[in-house]
Amino acid sequence: MIQNLRLYSGLTMFAYVLTHLLNHTAGIVSPELMEKAGEYTTELWQFPPLEILLVLSLITHFLLATARLTSRRTLRLRKSEWAQMILGLCIPFLLFRHIIATRVIDLGFDVDSPFERVLLDLAVFIPHQGILQAITVIVVWAHGCIGIHFWLRVKPFYPKWRNTLGTLAILIPTLSLAGYSAAAAEVIRRAEEGGRKYVFGVIDAANVNQDAITFYENAILPFTILSIALALAPFGVRQIRQTFDRVKRGPMLSLPNGRFVRVPPGATALEALRDAGVPMASVCGGHGRCTTCRIHCGSGSDHLAPPGDIEAAALKSIQAPKGMRLACQIRPHNDLAVAPLLPPNATARDGRRPGGLSGSERQVVCIFIDLRDSTKLGESKMPYDVLFILNQFFAEMTEALRGTGGYYAQFTGDGLMALYGHESDDTERTILQAFEGAAEMLRRIEGLNLHLKSELPHALRIGIGIHMGKAIVGEMGPPGRENISAIGDTINTTARLEAQTKGHGVPLVISKTLFDHGPIPLPENAVMHEVALRGKDQSVAYYALETMPDLTQTKN
Known part of the structure; x- marks a missing residue:
């Protein structure tokens, strides 16, 4: 249930980002075409039910992602997992200015945010914010693409479509940034030619007022501190939890080679093995979807909790025999003998092979x-x-x-x-x-x-x-x-x-x-x-x- 909430909230936000980037590509022609295209892309998200869904998805996804980071017993992750995590933690810091400058003051101070007014802000009044916004586009898109890659790589059809999807993952933000740059250059040209008359004409048409400007300026510092605190908080909470865990004696995992690995309280077998430097396959990142972290549980398996819905479905899909469990899903509370069944370099295709055939x-x-x-x-x-x-x-x-x-x-x-x-x-x-x-x-x-x-x-x-x-x-x-x-x-x-x-x-x-x-x-x-x-x-x-x-x- 929690994994599904995280997945679908992420997909909702990705759909929002995708429509925005597609809208930006119209800027290659003109800011006016961006505005016109927005009626069929970005403005759809201002429909109250969709806007509420988007806000709830944003809050849900961030809370579940940070909760997962907080609960991790080990940070021995793949480079792609580190990249997704760091990019995700940077998003609130990079994005809050844009949200305040557009949607918040729009609703709170009756300001309009046509693309021409937003581009004037980013290209003329606060050019460094315009550069930051371009970086934000890359960060948000990359974070979403990595997440979708993790989701799809266990699907049988993915290898066939991977190159096509990869091409689109590069093409869409490239065209979006090209449109954003072209539209910004056009607004700069108009400002240089039209001078104060053009600039104040755009500002007056958008009903930008002093109260809105003052609110924006006063909100920058506290929201900067808040976004940084939100990014660092999971690491702080995790460190506190680890301090308490060191006092407790966790169960031991015994491996076929005679090695023993201590399991921190509440950790999964996969987290414990990785933290101890034992190479383990886990294509899906520990979400119980790929089955590549399958292990055979020997003595002590009677004390394990029965498989949950996610693990049970995964084990059923591979016709797993008795004693086979997923290391990413079990949280041992007693000593347990385990034996990894797939090599550390196992692929998603390996994970789909019947479990009994090991x-x-x-x-x-x-x-x-x-x-x-x-x-x-x-x-x-x-x-x-x-x-x-x-x-x-x-x-x-x-x-x-x-x-x-x-x-x-x-x-x-x-x-x-x-x-x-x-x-x-x-x-x-x-x-x-x-x-x-x-x-x-x-x-x-x-x-x-x-x-x-x-x-x-x-x-x-x-x-x-x-x-x-x-x-x-x-x-x-x-x-x-x-x-x-x-x-x-x-x-x-x-x-x-x-x-x-x-x-x-x-x-x-x-x-x-x-x-x-x-x-x-x-x-x-x-x-x-x-x-x-x-x-x-x-x-x-x-x-x-x-x-x-x-x-x-x-x-x-």
């Missing part, structure tokens, strides 16, 4: 497919021709898997390994999909033989081994090139079952387990074989089949 035991159906006589194929065809044929083969096998819910887990030279059920707990459906996948592979091989008949020295044949059981499923491979795969006795058994297709001279060897637990009935003439496979102590029962079982029949 390495968990699952019931899966494994299939090994091997292309027969690939050696003879290499002897009779040129290497590039063999490559073409193999690419066609793998493309067809991959399509068979994609169409039946399987996952291409491993490449084995002239074959592949596939998994079914690594994201499902429905055993019967998983087995049925695996049978459908095997049937589709056999159909596609026949189609490939017809398509490549003129290219092939002999018809392509495959051997398929299918088995079901427990396996450790997770991301495996060299750093940066991991893929989802599986290891364990079930995988080894499946590979050996596939090898039995050669001895029996059949395309299919299916373990008895699949017929015992699946919806497909055993063919009537099927003969069960039970042998001790190479490297196995126990025997495995299986059926060697010439054709696929009838998939239209299911057990009652």
Whole structure:
């Protein structure tokens, strides 16, 4: 709730700033066009409900942002986080003069603020304030853009649009400052040519009076002090809180490498780990949206509070297994064993990967497919021709898997390994999909033989081994090139079952387990074989089949 309030209040103010900057671009043509365009941009915000919303958003956003800074137990932040924080704290100091000189005296002293009068103030009467206003535009816009970047970078669509949005983030303030500068130059020219008559004409038309001027001058000093105090107060409050925290003994986090990290009272696990110099990923900045700070909680996890709405939604989105929590959301009150599950340089894309795939035991159906006589194929065809044929083969096998819910887990030279059920707990459906996948592979091989008949020295044949059981499923491979795969006795058994297709001279060897637990009935003439496979102590029962079982029949 609090994070949403901070986000939406920030987006409201960003919309206000965006309309202002777009209005400024009209100054490239003339101050009059700025005034005319303002009827459709800036003046919309003077509609009472919108103005009230804007004021409430300003107050809410500032209070929540400073409260977050005050509650931080560590200031070990990324450069972008520091930039956003410092820019945000500078905004009240940079902006209060402009607010007083326009909206406050407008409402309090019945003064009008057409763009020509404001530009006269900033370009002729107080030129240093005009420069400060240009700096304010850059500061406010940069602060908002960083915040939107933090918000969007966990979204799947963001990488595609990032360059476009980045271009707009540079183009809009550039055109705005160009319009502001061009309009200010035009007002300076008019003041030089028209002299006092022009200047006082603009002032009188805006109903600028001495009371308004006196109020502005008297308000500068106290509001300057107030804005500086508001910027420094969170650091002072935070320092006082840390002083009290040092007196208390906080819980300890124990890491797999034997290191212990003390948790300041009320701090999140992420804050404690970062403050201790432990590298941790946190793409979203600790808002519970990216899941890159995921950790496995061991002993002591029973004392943790259950996940809140934000954390629960994030964990559900990645199908997190038991024991996985987000370091940015838990606040340990007792000693806790933790293990970070993603590297410190994890990206938003990494955060969207299923949580259970960091390495968990699952019931899966494994299939090994091997292309027969690939050696003879290499002897009779040129290497590039063999490559073409193999690419066609793998493309067809991959399509068979994609169409039946399987996952291409491993490449084995002239074959592949596939998994079914690594994201499902429905055993019967998983087995049925695996049978459908095997049937589709056999159909596609026949189609490939017809398509490549003129290219092939002999018809392509495959051997398929299918088995079901427990396996450790997770991301495996060299750093940066991991893929989802599986290891364990079930995988080894499946590979050996596939090898039995050669001895029996059949395309299919299916373990008895699949017929015992699946919806497909055993063919009537099927003969069960039970042998001790190479490297196995126990025997495995299986059926060697010439054709696929009838998939239209299911057990009652």
